[in-house]
Amino acid sequence: MGGRALTFVDTSLLWLGSALTALVLLGVWSHGRRRRVLAHFIGGRRALARVARSDLSGLRLGRASLLGLSGICLSLAAAKPYWVEPPAAEPPPVDRIVLAIDVSASMQATDARPTRLARAVAAAHRIVDSAPDQEIGLLVFAGTSYRLAPPTLDHNALAFMLDGVSPTMASAYDPGTLGSVGILDAAALLDSPADSAARIGRRRIVVISDGDDGEPEQALLAAADSVRALGIDLYVVGVGTSRGAGMSLPAGTYQLGGPVTTASGARASSRLDEGALRALANRGGGRYALADADLDLGVLQAEISAPPPLALTPGAAARPAWARYDLPFVLGLAALLLVLLESLLDASLPRLSVARARRVA
Numbered sequence: 001m002g003g004r005a006l007t008f009v010d011t012s013l014l015w016l017g018s019a020l021t022a023l024v025l026l027g028v029w030s031h032g033r034r035r036r037v038l039a040h041f042i043g044g045r046r047a048l049a050r051v052a053r054s055d056l057s058g059l060r061l062g063r064a065s066l067l068g069l070s071g072i073c074l075s076l077a078a079a080k081p082y083w084v085e086p087p088a089a090e091p092p093p094v095d096r097i098v099l100a101i102d103v104s105a106s107m108q109a110t111d112a113r114p115t116r117l118a119r120a121v122a123a124a125h126r127i128v129d130s131a132p133d134q135e136i137g138l139l140v141f142a143g144t145s146y147r148l149a150p151p152t153l154d155h156n157a158l159a160f161m162l163d164g165v166s167p168t169m170a171s172a173y174d175p176g177t178l179g180s181v182g183i184l185d186a187a188a189l190l191d192s193p194a195d196s197a198a199r200i201g202r203r204r205i206v207v208i209s210d211g212d213d214g215e216p217e218q219a220l221l222a223a224a225d226s227v228r229a230l231g232i233d234l235y236v237v238g239v240g241t242s243r244g245a246g247m248s249l250p251a252g253t254y255q256l257g258g259p260v261t262t263a264s265g266a267r268a269s270s271r272l273d274e275g276a277l278r279a280l281a282n283r284g285g286g287r288y289a290l291a292d293a294d295l296d297l298g299v300l301q302a303e304i305s306a307p308p309p310l311a312l313t314p315g316a317a318a319r320p321a322w323a324r325y326d327l328p329f330v331l332g333l334a335a336l337l338l339v340l341l342e343s344l345l346d347a348s349l350p351r352l353s354v355a356r357a358r359r360v361a
Contacts (some may be wrong), residue, residue, distance in 0.1 A: 009080035066074035070338035077331035093201030095134040096151045098186040102209035104142040104177040106270035120208040122336020123291040141182030152190035176214040180223035186225045203232045210240040211273030224283040239291045244271030307329040
């Protein structure tokens with residue numbers, strides 16, 4: 001149905017109400033007939049004007065109209081009318097994002113203060129805050145991925161999980177980085193059950209890493225091709241600097257932690273590989289931004305958080321104000337007001353006794 005239509009729950013009450021209205025009008029007509037007989041008995045209209053303040057011989061059209069309308073309103077109210085609304089427009093789809101944060105040993109480098117991982121968590125917080133209406137999930141990865149939260153609209157819980165991201169989330173025996181594993185597992189997490197039952201719109205993965213990967217670049221690009229084929233856009237946030245810094249392993253079970261050294265005993269260092277990260281974002285159809293470049297990161301946030309275009313449903317229009325009221329209540333109230341007006345037809349202001357005495361004289 002394209003527009004609004006008035007219908008009734010019980011149409012049989014319309015006939016009953018019509019019969020009662022006719023009965024009321026018949027009573028009014030009968031009452032008027034008796035008044036006219038009384039007026040004739042008194043002596044006609046001129047004699048009646050001297051002894052009565054109302055015209056007993058006149059036809060009470062006002063009273064009949066008011067009582068008839070009140071009866072019609074009551075019969076309509078008893079039938080319980082209501083508006084049949086056109087189908088509501090479907091709510092816009094909800095976009096999904098999965099944040100994939102690198103927690104490998106190289107993310108402990110201090111060329112981004114206080115550490116690369118801390119800067120990565122801060123960038124993730126910015127992205128979450130800029131997309132309040134989107135479902136966001138979270139995983140961390142090193143050589144293996146670790147799922148922390150499926151896509152959810154509960155961003156307070158997600159922020160709590162982000163505050164707990166630390167290098168010890170990865171296994172002590174998993175210090176390396178396999179970005180392709182994080183990307184593919186993030187794509188699988190995008191299809192996890194979510195808190196809302198809304199339709200899923202655009203899907204995105206945001207990888208936050210230093211690009212110091214332990215696998216060939218072609219493996220990363222192949223993972224980007226795989227998620228792109230699924231209709232998922234891949235965004236990348238780089239953390240660190242090109243000059244690099246030394247790496248450290250966190251202390252964990254059966255692991256003392258400390259600086260990472262080479263075979264010669266020198267301190268091993270890690271550098272931000274922006275070239276690989278840019279290529280990954282371009283291959284995935286997204287955008288690259290450096291975490292320390294506020295402008296670039298802001299552009300990435302704006303692109304991710306942009307609402308989806310609204311699909312207008314033909315025939316869907318804003319509900320008018322008059323259609324929001326309960327029709328039986330409005331009709332019942334109208335009937336009471338009509339009866340009240342009818343009762344006031346014969347009312348008049350009291351006359352002063354002096355003026356009445358003068359007219360008698």
